[in-house]
Amino acid sequence: QCAVVCNFGRLDYxxxxxxxxxxxxxxxxxxxxxxxxxxxEARVCRGPVLFHCISAHQHSQASFRYPTLVVHNPIEVxxxxxxxxxxGHLAFxxxxxxxxxxxxxxxxxxxxGQPLLLAGPVPDEPGAxxxxxxxxxxxxxxGVARWLGPLDDKGKQxxxxxxxxxxxxxxxxxxxxxxMTEALACGTPVVATRRxxxxxxxxxxVTGWLCDxxxxxxxxxxxxxGRVPQLDRRQCRLDVVERFSVEAIAAQLLTAFESLCxxx
Numbered sequence: 254q255c256a257v258v259c260n261f262g263r264l265d266y267x268x269x270x271x272x273x274x275x276x277x278x279x280x281x282x283x284x285x286x287x288x289x290x291x292x293x294e295a296r297v298c299r300g301p302v303l304f305h306c307i308s309a310h311q312h313s314q315a316s317f318r319y320p321t322l323v324v325h326n327p328i329e330v331x332x333x334x335x336x337x338x339x340x341g342h343l344a345f346x347x348x349x350x351x352x353x354x355x356x357x358x359x360x361x362x363x364x365x366g367q368p369l370l371l372a373g374p375v376p377d378e379p380g381a382x383x384x385x386x387x388x389x390x391x392x393x394x395x396g397v398a399r400w401l402g403p404l405d406d407k408g409k410q411x412x413x414x415x416x417x418x419x420x421x422x423x424x425x426x427x428x429x430x431x432x433m434t435e436a437l438a439c440g441t442p443v444v445a446t447r448r449x450x451x452x453x454x455x456x457x458x459v460t461g462w463l464c465d466x467x468x469x470x471x472x473x474x475x476x477x478x479g480r481v482p483q484l485d486r487r488q489c490r491l492d493v494v495e496r497f498s499v500e501a502i503a504a505q506l507l508t509a510f511e512s513l514c515x516x517x
Contacts, residue, residue, distance in 0.1 A: 256275055256276075257275065257277070257278055257513050258273060258275045258276070258277045258278070259277075259278045260277060260278070261280050261282065264292060264293055264296060267279050267293065267296055267302075268296045271296070271297065271302075275517075276301045276302070276303075276510075276513035276514060276517045277301070277302045277303070277513075278302075278303050278305050278322075278506075278510070278513065279302060279303070279304055279305060280305040280306075281304065281305065281306055281307065281311065281428075282428065283428060284311070284426060285306070285311060285315055285428075286314060286315060287314075287315045287316065289315070290304075290315040290316070290317060294317070294318055294319055297319060301513050301516040301517055303319075303320050303321070303509060303512070304317060304322070305322045305323075305324060305509070306323050306324075307323075307324070307325060307326050307428055307450075308325060308428055308429050308449070308450035309323050309450075309453055310426065310428075310449045310450045310453065311323075311429070314426075322509050324502060324506060324509070325429060325453070325496070325497055326431055326497070326502075327497060327498065327499045327501070327503070328434045328435065328438055328493065328497050329498075329499050330438045330490070330494050330497075330498045330499075332406070332438075333413075333414075333435065333438035333439050334414060334439065335414070335438075335439055335486065335487075335490050336413065336414025336415055336416075336439050336440055336441065336486075337414075337486070338414075338415065338416055338417040338418075338440075338441065338486065339415060340415030341367070341415075341417060342367065342368045342369065342370045342416055342417070343358070343361075343362050343367050343368070343369045343416060343417060343418055343419075343420055343478065344369075344370055344412050344413055344418070344419045344420065344441070345358040345369060345370070345371045345372070345373070345419070345420050346372045346373055346404075346409065346412065346419065346432045346435075346436075347373045347432055348373050348374060348375075348376050348381075349371065349373050349374065349375050349385055349389055349400075350375075350378075350381055351380075351388075351424060352424045352425040353373075353422075353423060353424070354421075354423050354424050354469050355371065355389060355422075356388040356389070357420075357469040357470070357471050358371075358398075358420040358422055359388070359389065359392045359397060359398050360471035360474075361420065361422070361471045361472075361474035361475045361478060362398065362420075363392075363397055363471075364471060364472065364475035365475050367417070367478070368398075368399070369397065369398040369399070369420075370399050370401055370412055370416070371389070371398050371401065372401045372402070372403070372404045372408070372412055373403060373404075409435060413435060413436050413439040413441050414441065416436070416439075417442075417478075417481055418441060418443065418444050418478060418481045419432065419436035419441055419442070419444070420444050420445075420474065420478075421433060421443055421445035421446065421451065422446050422469035422474055423448060423449070423451070423469070424468065425449075426448065426449035426450075427448075427449045427451070428449070428450060430445075430451065430454060433445065433451070433454045433455060433461075434454060434497045437454075437460055437461075437489045437490060437492060437497075438493050438494075439490070440487065440489050440490045441486065441489065442461045442462070442481050442484045442486070442489055443455050443460065444461055444462050444474055444477045445461060446463070446464055446467065446469045447463035447464060447465050447467070448467050451463060454497075456492060458484075459484070459488060459492065460484070460488065460489045460492050461484070461489075462480055
């Protein structure tokens with residue numbers, strides 16, 4: 254009987270796990286580059302190893318000598334109830350930083366005249382507090398947006414189910430972006446920058462709108478928000494069930510496990 258070891262942790266764990274002599278699936282959850290991949294492959298000295306990327310874009314950032322697999326992150330759809338967007342607000346969920354584009358979300362909401370609810374932390378990283386005080390706090394003081402702070406699962410459910418759309422104006426190469434599938438599971442369309450993994454998650458004109466250019470533009474987002482009523486919220490949830498549910502992703506991973514066992 255074959256056992257496959259899944260490593261969702263650091264590369265240091267990979268080296269230790271290799272000593273077990275078992276087939277290994279090693280997942281990259283964060284942005285990768287060639288140096289990181291070279292280091293990972295240098296540690297693979299024996300036994301079948303399959304490197305797992307969580308998006309095609311992430312995979313494209315380096316060349317691999319060892320076998321690789323691209324399978325997206327799953328979501329347990331049954332934990333999310335579909336909503337109608339009855340609350341009428343726009344939602345932003347994530348770290349309140351420049352690379353997440355919260356300032357663009359604020360400006361776009363102002364342009365369309367819809368309330369914006371922000372949820373997420375101000376991270377303890379260089380420049381984050383200064384960015385928040387310069388770009389976000391004035392909007393809170395003016396009543397343009399309301400900050401809910403970090404939310405638990407129940408709070409995220411209420412935020413997303415009641416929203417007309419989730420705004421995802423990223424300025425960085427997000428490896429996947431689980432918040433997008435969380436919104437879709439609630440039937441909530443996503444308006445996102447056309448960048449990195451977003452075209453793999455969002456079906457433009459079906460489950461949301463992808464905005465150009467890569468540097469997110471509030472006017473482009475405002476125009477896309479105006480087209481959100483054209484989208485079918487039922488299709489948003491159906492799409493995430495078919496492509497990102499635990500059942501859909503598990504089938505792909507099981508195939509990978511079988512191939513690893515055959516190579517062992």
